[in-house]
Amino acid sequence: EDQVTQSPEALRLQEGESSSLNCSYTVSGLRGLFWYRQDPGKGPEFLFTLYSAGEEKEKERLKATLTKKESFLHITAPKPEDSATYLCAVQAVYGGSQGNLIFGKGTKLSVKP
Amino acid sequence: GAGVSQSPSNKVTEKGKDVELRCDPISGHTALYWYRQSLGQGLEFLIYFQGNSAPDKSGLPSDRFSAERTGGSVSTLTIQRTQQEDSAVYLCASSPVPDYGYTFGSGTRLTVV
Numbered sequence: 765e766d767q768v769t770q771s772p773e774a775l776r777l778q779e780g781e782s783s784s785l786n787c788s789y790t791v792s793g794l795r796g797l798f799w800y801r802q803d804p805g806k807g808p809e810f811l812f813t814l815y816s817a818g819e820e821k822e823k824e825r826l827k828a829t830l831t832k833k834e835s836f837l838h839i840t841a842p843k844p845e846d847s848a849t850y851l852c853a854v855q856a857v858y859g860g861s862q863g864n865l866i867f868g869k870g871t872k873l874s875v876k877p
Numbered sequence: 878g879a880g881v882s883q884s885p886s887n888k889v890t891e892k893g894k895d896v897e898l899r900c901d902p903i904s905g906h907t908a909l910y911w912y913r914q915s916l917g918q919g920l921e922f923l924i925y926f927q928g929n930s931a932p933d934k935s936g937l938p939s940d941r942f943s944a945e946r947t948g949g950s951v952s953t954l955t956i957q958r959t960q961q962e963d964s965a966v967y968l969c970a971s972s973p974v975p976d977y978g979y980t981f982g983s984g985t986r987l988t989v990v
Contacts, residue, residue: 768919798978807881807968807981808920851920864910864933865979867920 766791770852770868777842777875785837785871787852797835798865799828800851808851842875849873879903881982883969889988890959898954898985900969908972909946910979911954915965923967926952927975959989 769788777783789797796815800808812821814830821828825846827838837850849872853865882901890896902909911923922936926946937943941959946952956963966986970979 800981805983807970807983808979810978810980813978853920864922864925864936865920866922867912869917869919 766856766866768852768854768866768868770871774872779843779875779877780841782840785850787835787868789854791854791856793857795855795857797830798853799837802849802851844875844877847873847875881969881971881980883982883985885985887986892989893958895957896959898967900952902971903980906971906973908975909952910970911944912968913965914968961989964989
């Protein structure tokens with residue numbers, strides 16, 4: 765069964781304290797791995813798509829990396845405005861639901877000034 | 878429009894009543910998805926529309942749930958005979974192609990009392 769596990773469930777950081785969020789996945793064949801940011805009361809906001817092991821993408825203080833079993837979202841020198849829930853999702857190459865994403869439960873990040 | 882629009886933003890209904898939730902995707906996006914987000918749970922896939930193809934309904938939790946997409950644009954998710962366990966945030970997303978980053982709406986918060 766395809767599944768996504770994110771850790772930790774919650775993470776508290778001081779402003780400027782770099783850290784990483786983990787996304788472990790089990791999927792029959794990976795078409796892509798997606799990272800989203802979700803603020804309270806809003807829908808998820810697309811951040812990155814990674815397609816193959818070794819791929820990396822960056823956006824401001826965020827950097828996403830991918831291996832064959834997991835992905836990391838590295839946050840460098842975070843600011844309070846980075847506080848949000850970060851969601852990881854995978855899309856399988858084979859499956860009855862071509863096109864839909866399988867989401868993890870997310871990591872709730874709080875950055876204190 | 879500029880983004881995915883969902884209405885209503887909030888809906889309170891009595892157990893046993895039917896509800897309709899509306900999604901207006903980004904113009905030109907051929908793929909449209911419905912997800913459900915319950916408290917403490919990850920996003921749960923419900924249904925997927927791609928162009929004029931038959932929808933993928935594999936995620937619908939029961940036959941009380943149905944969805945349609947008219948003219949390849951607006952979609953309506955209907956829940957018949959609502960139950961308390963249907964209470965959740967219902968999110969709609971669209972994308973220009975199936976494996977591209979989805980753009981989510983802000984969701985409809987459904988409360989069944």
